Amino acid sequence: MAIILSDSDLDCGTTMQIAIEAIEEAMAARSAGALVSPPRHSVSFGCKGDLVFTVGGTIGEDPIAGFRVYGTFKGLRREQIVAVWSTETAELQGLVIGSRLGDIRTGAIGAIAIRHMSSPDARTAGVIGSGQQARTQLEAAALVRRLDRVRVYSRHEQNRRTFSAEMEQRLGIPVEPVASPRRAVSEADIVICATTSRTPVMEAAWLKPGVHINTVGPKTVDEHELGLDVAAAAHLIATDSLEQTQAYKAPFFLSESSDAARMVDLAAIVGGRLPARQARDQTTLFCSVGLAGTEVLASKLLAATGGKAPAG
Amino acid sequence: MAIILSDSDLDCGTTMQIAIEAIEEAMAARSAGALVSPPRHSVSFGCKGDLVFTVGGTIGEDPIAGFRVYGTFKGLRREQIVAVWSTETAELQGLVIGSRLGDIRTGAIGAIAIRHMSSPDARTAGVIGSGQQARTQLEAAALVRRLDRVRVYSRHEQNRRTFSAEMEQRLGIPVEPVASPRRAVSEADIVICATTSRTPVMEAAWLKPGVHINTVGPKTVDEHELGLDVAAAAHLIATDSLEQTQAYKAPFFLSESSDAARMVDLAAIVGGRLPARQARDQTTLFCSVGLAGTEVLASKLLAATGGKAPAG
Structure with a gap:
């Protein structure tokens, strides 16, 4: 079974560090033309709202595919799901469920801008x-x-x-x-x-x-x-x-x-x-506008480390 | 946090019974024009394969929205994800992760055909x-x-x-x-x-x-x-x-x-x-061809009962 992380797993101080390195990786992949990030896709459920899918991943070495999905329905709990598969082995590598990953990802994108600009x-x-x-x-x-x-x-x-x-x-x-x-x-x-x-x-x-x-x-x-x-x-x-x-x-x-x-x-x-x-x-x-595919790379790295920073 | 079920939770004898009642409900909703089941959506990851999304749900009373997603990547493990939200409360109600739900859903559709035909x-x-x-x-x-x-x-x-x-x-x-x-x-x-x-x-x-x-x-x-x-x-x-x-x-x-x-x-x-x-x-x-939205209704009922049959 894939590793599943929720908001409480993302609360430790090292989560952001992992996310920042994932975004650095995503930007490098994008620069090399290896980031897959097609336009968003949304499906309407009448007047209640939409499900919005952002699909993305990387090709090349250690290729992955995944998506983020969220609903625009009216309510307090806005849980998103991010999932990531290895396209090499077809294995579902991880899922992140909750509302924190979106902010962490946007924070990490901001950090990469600060690091390089x-x-x-x-x-x-x-x-x-x-x-x-x-x-x-x-x-x-x-x-x-x-x-x-x-x-x-x-x-x-x-x-x-x-x-x-x-x-x-x-x-x-x-x-x-x-x-x-x-x-x-x-x-x-x-x-x-x-x-x-x-x-x-x-x-x-x-x-x-x-x-x-x-x-x-x-x-x-x-x-x-x-x-x-x-x-x-x-x-x-x-x-x-x-x-x-x-x-x-x-x-x-x-x-x-x-x-x-x-x-x-x-x-x-x-x-x-x-x-x-x-x-x-x-x-x-x-x-900062929110590059598609970045959540998928962040989730991959977070799942690989179980939400904890890699040793060493 | 939403209820998450995996293959081992779906192994009990009552799972199929729950799925059959979910499909009966899906068919009734479809007959009443209340089943949402738009065309499939897939995103290609180069030569490795696609992620395929089947989105669906119901409108009307107790409305829900959700999707099934699977990869066509080459490999032994073919884990799908099905997720369901209440469009009334925006709450993520449940997730089913694994390879068994697809077969169970198709079995339940077959049972509804047998029951009515x-x-x-x-x-x-x-x-x-x-x-x-x-x-x-x-x-x-x-x-x-x-x-x-x-x-x-x-x-x-x-x-x-x-x-x-x-x-x-x-x-x-x-x-x-x-x-x-x-x-x-x-x-x-x-x-x-x-x-x-x-x-x-x-x-x-x-x-x-x-x-x-x-x-x-x-x-x-x-x-x-x-x-x-x-x-x-x-x-x-x-x-x-x-x-x-x-x-x-x-x-x-x-x-x-x-x-x-x-x-x-x-x-x-x-x-x-x-x-x-x-x-x-x-x-x-x-x-039997696989009606979209049926996995979402089945997952809703399975999550609501935790994979066990309702009492009474």
């Missing part, structure tokens, strides 16, 4: 947002850069206090709740924007030269947490899936700007086919 | 084939008719002996291995044909008046385990999915015969919209 000596992070995605993005960032200070802003004081206390304990570094978004980002080497805001939450003028920004929240032309000024200020703009930026129901937030044309694929940077930052004071921006 | 006083069964499908078809048949004798034929003597010993023990009635297909079917009220034969294994002339036949094996115009003579002799021909008979890559075995046009949907018989047999001596034929 931010300044290697980045030490301070500014976070806008205090939800689950803000937590996993920051946790992942701390695994790829030696952060020594974090500032967080979100609209509700209690939320940013809770976030700070929790993350300070988790990361072992000072996490300070601040009363304005400007104060959160103005001294940051890395900015994580993970809100549900439909309007820009910061201005390019507030940012330090050399900053790297991850945007995880809304990114359509009508609703976006970052303004066009931030994109215009960036020397390098990347995304995990150029196809996905063009496949949203609403147009991508940069689609009416000249900056859309210079957006590049993160996998090309990871694979060394495109240069990352050229100078210390360059601004870099990563637009 | 065969003579109520059918007592003897003739089986051609001694594989897993032959076992589950016979086990299911014995749950809907009071069988008192079974004869089985398959090409290899050892296989039919093993089948007989095993099924005699399992069903508690005499199961006799016989040396010719004619001897297996000539006195049978119910004939189960579950082979991999590409050419007809019996002749219509061998069959008793009033017989009901289930054909589970090959059914394309070039490869079929039953000849056109059997279909021509049948007063009533039904299938579980008329759509599927038209969706095979190769044409259905009756497609060049005038009998194709009189084939009816089993759900219409179950739902009382079409009459079943009109007289004791009529011959009836059921062509």
